[in-house]
Amino acid sequence: MTDELSEKTFAAVCAMADDAACAQRTLARSSTDLKNGLLLDVADALEDHAADIEAANALDMSDAADSAMSVGLLDRLRFDADRIASTAEGVRHVASLPDPVGTMVRGCNLPNGMRLNQVRVPIGVVGMIYEARPNVTVDVAALCLKSGNAVLLRGGHAARRTNEATLGVIARTLADHGFDSSLVASVDAFGREGATALMQARGHVDLLVPRGGAGLIRAVVENAKVPVIETGAGNCHIYVDARGDLTKALPIVINAKTQRVGVCNAAEKLLVHRDVAEEFLPVVANELSRHGVTIHADEASLAIITAVGIDDLRIVPAEAADWDTEYLDYEIGIRVVDDLDSAIDHINAHSTGHTEAIVSEDYSAIEEFTQRIDSAVVMVNASTRFTDGGMFGLGAELGISTQKMHARGPMGLEELTTTKWIGYGTGQIRP
Amino acid sequence: MTDELSEKTFAAVCAMADDAACAQRTLARSSTDLKNGLLLDVADALEDHAADIEAANALDMSDAADSAMSVGLLDRLRFDADRIASTAEGVRHVASLPDPVGTMVRGCNLPNGMRLNQVRVPIGVVGMIYEARPNVTVDVAALCLKSGNAVLLRGGHAARRTNEATLGVIARTLADHGFDSSLVASVDAFGREGATALMQARGHVDLLVPRGGAGLIRAVVENAKVPVIETGAGNCHIYVDARGDLTKALPIVINAKTQRVGVCNAAEKLLVHRDVAEEFLPVVANELSRHGVTIHADEASLAIITAVGIDDLRIVPAEAADWDTEYLDYEIGIRVVDDLDSAIDHINAHSTGHTEAIVSEDYSAIEEFTQRIDSAVVMVNASTRFTDGGMFGLGAELGISTQKMHARGPMGLEELTTTKWIGYGTGQIRP
Structure with missing residues (x-):
């Protein structure tokens, strides 16, 4: 996780984040209907292309078996037609959930006659570093898109062909809906340097969420210059x-x-x-x-x-x-x-x-x-x-935060938003 | 801000934070009435001892004038009877505000019959690094106590005698109410090393808020291992x-x-x-x-x-x-x-x-x-x-967050809380 980072890779990942931020500004203003339509089509497309994804996964599984991956990890890596269908069902569930964007957190009239609203808005560009569970790729993409965020993904090396096939399907669906495919992009092509670049990209990536073993989480928390939400350590x-x-x-x-x-x-x-x-x-x-x-x-x-x-x-x-x-x-x-x-x-x-x-x-x-x-x-x-986003009724979860800042416990759509205050005046100045 | 940090100072500041955490557990369970009574007595005690505080401030002002402090900064450093009275009034205002602790953020019955509540709870131990504005000492203490948090303060060197006098009054009032005075403590005795120790005290300090000039904020954001909320940069x-x-x-x-x-x-x-x-x-x-x-x-x-x-x-x-x-x-x-x-x-x-x-x-x-x-x-x-906590009706403010995580804009009592999920079951197990 703390490999040397070439200037070239860092610049490339920052450029990807900036493209994602640009596309995210359009997504942030898209209606809930438009976002839900996109998600339902992503779900259908995943099922329509299940055979391609399964074939890519078979290659990843075969390599993993050759490298003596444990039975437990091999099971987590598997992404067959049944699991693709259940992941697609998860995307449809996210589409069915209320959209947090635009909901009012607080609102009041100030004594001076101004109207003051605090509303939920997307965070911007989310970075996600995770291990070899292909369904996470889809869950995270669905949650981020619904909440109006772009996402840069760094998946586990063992799942790279599966993730590539899955992200290809999502990219084509984004394009069909007139969205820029940079909204859901992978930095896997940069290998481990891609993860290091995400951690350093302060000002380009708004939030970084590591999801996986204790070693991964610790490395990200200790090295990241980008705001991090710690997940998953559970004693x-x-x-x-x-x-x-x-x-x-x-x-x-x-x-x-x-x-x-x-x-x-x-x-x-x-x-x-x-x-x-x-x-x-x-x-x-x-x-x-x-x-x-x-x-x-x-x-x-x-x-x-x-x-x-x-x-x-x-x-x-x-x-x-x-x-x-x-x-x-x-x-x-x-x-x-x-x-x-x-x-x-x-x-x-x-x-x-x-x-x-x-x-x-x-x-x-x-x-x-x-x-x-x-x-x-x-x-x-x-x-x-x-303790699980699905069990708590939040839909798929981005992870389970074990920290106190911003989000605590299962992170669903609402945890992928921040807020903005808007004051509506009629010429008020401060006395 | 990035001075060398002796092991001795670091251990001493961590021990202070742990004492504060211990006392905070009692405060966290104290009723709103008890906390409000404490704050009203703090306000009265500040006015009763205004002459002592003013005398301490006069010494700070005199030193600052000798060291050619600018007129603007000297004005911010001044803490005379009028300003003490208006600061005390601010404490009374915080006492009058609703207590965020225990308010329910979300609540529902799960399909399996469990009852699930998400409630606001204090964060724990807050660290605050700020410059020479003596009223901030009182504002921050009042907000932290009301929201059930302990606070470790590192004030500007120029205000050290003023802060010492002010914190003495607060400590005596805490003791009168049966609270441990470690709930509101200063690390000023450690000089600049105190600030560095606060930044490093991960696992002891839950949140660090820097408030002051751009240089101070940048130093804290770049060096802190403790979660930080950036405040105040305003172009x-x-x-x-x-x-x-x-x-x-x-x-x-x-x-x-x-x-x-x-x-x-x-x-x-x-x-x-x-x-x-x-x-x-x-x-x-x-x-x-x-x-x-x-x-x-x-x-x-x-x-x-x-x-x-x-x-x-x-x-x-x-x-x-x-x-x-x-x-x-x-x-x-x-x-x-x-x-x-x-x-x-x-x-x-x-x-x-x-x-x-x-x-x-x-x-x-x-x-x-x-x-x-x-x-x-x-x-x-x-x-x-x-854009101001007072103007927004939040009472005194801890600072104005310019980041997206946890709090955005003026930080009042609610921003000094996190949440806890509580699931009430009757023997449910996961199918």
Whole structure:
């Protein structure tokens, strides 16, 4: 990510961003009907050209398999007819969502007779650096176009032929609608230098969103001169309270940990109140073991779990580093806590600020937990896996922000806008 | 701003931020009544101790005069009983404003039966680096406390005794209300290293706001590892349209340029449509000259203005650099433009994105201008000087953001919050 950047590449990427900005000014003033018509045609075109995209994807998949890509990553790279159809359906869903552009955030008459409006407007040129998930290319293009933004994409190297085929379809549809195809452009031709150029292009790119592993995010945050929104680091906790309903707690923990382990909203840590530890830990450890999950246990939970006989139990003593680790795998850290305060303190000290859940029937404990936990999302008696733009009704998401500035949590259309104040006067001057 | 930073100072400032964060967690959960009571007592205490603060200020003023500080800066440094009273009144006004904490931004029931709320919460620890204006210390403290945030301040060296006296009064009032005085703390004791430490304290300070001259802002934006909101650069334009009412245009230009020249919302450029240039330019140039304003004129406006006899006219040909210059002085750039498009293109190319105004009676021209200008605030038939938190009804302002992320335009209480999603379930797991 921090490769040397040639002046030539930097100038070329800045020129692309400036072309995109120019085209974006037209898009920003386009009606919602026009943008929705464009998106519906993009969806149709993706399905019409699914065979071409699938063929390009087959070449990427074959190269990836040759280079010994893991099964999990290979699955993420796959973009077959079914996935293309479901991605196209996502584009149609974005078309069906309300347009944030032009909505009024605040409006009032000032004492001096002026009328003051604050309205939502597109951000401008968005840069996106992401890994080899071809559907992200389409999701991001759809969200950016609907919200009136241009986007420069840097996708993972492994998906380059898939992305090229997909972006070709989008470019032709843009042209058919009289839009400049620079609205959705890729800097993949510049290789890793393209990503570095996006990070440096202050004044040309308005916002940069990295989406992928912790290494990618850190590299972008540390090196970017362009404003960045951090996404996706998820050391998510579930706290089972003294008055937690254990029949709810068990499926929530198993769902949050095992439904998909490689995603940012999967649970990584389980904190259990000591009053229910003896009852709950053997049950949950047994079920986690059945799902092949290795437990990193603190002293108290280790003693309780190993005291009962559990088949195929995988358990190791937790080390200090475990509490800050996002496993993204069939592993979980478990700790017994003395009380609600300890649980909250532990979470606020070790969380990445993504999603934490409490399982409890105690009104006051829930109020304490939801108010004092300092994360983007707090779940009460529900799986951490619900933190998702689609689940929240935002349509496809650009990513899940774990920072506090501008956007926090799943980023949908509204998070892709900024605001503009407009004051309507009749000759007022300041006294 | 980029001095060497000793490990000792960095550790000390981080420890202050962590103490502030700890105290902030209590403030964040305090009721609006409690916070308002605190602010009203701060206002009273400032007035009760006005003599002490004024005495400290007299020493700062005397040192500043000895070091040949300009009359304008000396005036900004002055914090006498009248100004203390008006600052205290500002604190009372902040107390009277609605509390943004806890207000619901969005709320819905999800299809799976969960209840999903997005609510406003404080940001955490705010860092503020500003120049020698003692009222800013109080304004910022009041806004941060009301919005549930702690604040670390780095004020200008010239105001250090004034700020010390002011912060002493605030600290005692915090203690009287049972709050930790680390909620409003100064890093001035560390000198310039204190500012550098604030910029580096990622993970300890949540947001850094620089407020002051262009050099200060640039140094902070370029060096900070903490999220920054840029404020205050204002190369503001007024465009007088072909169908502008010249009887409105004249007082607007004179007010925006001359009412206060050292502020970010003062007009720095005047663009005049060629159809009204012959009529308007001699009139406005005459009035500007009467106010001692030097005109940097493009070729067309130079020809028109110098063709008539104006007493005490100060006029020079504009150079290319003028169009990007924020004079903050009795100077203005004037250009004749062929049409609305040229005016918009010129502004979007040269503006700092603060405030631009159009003077016109033409509905379509106004719609074009307000939609296509890419700045925080667009004024129609009103002075650029209205871009101000107080004028907008936001109470005292933290600064005027000229960036697009998080906050754009005057930053009041709401801009000092972020959001948190809370999902209330009954055992839901993700299918």
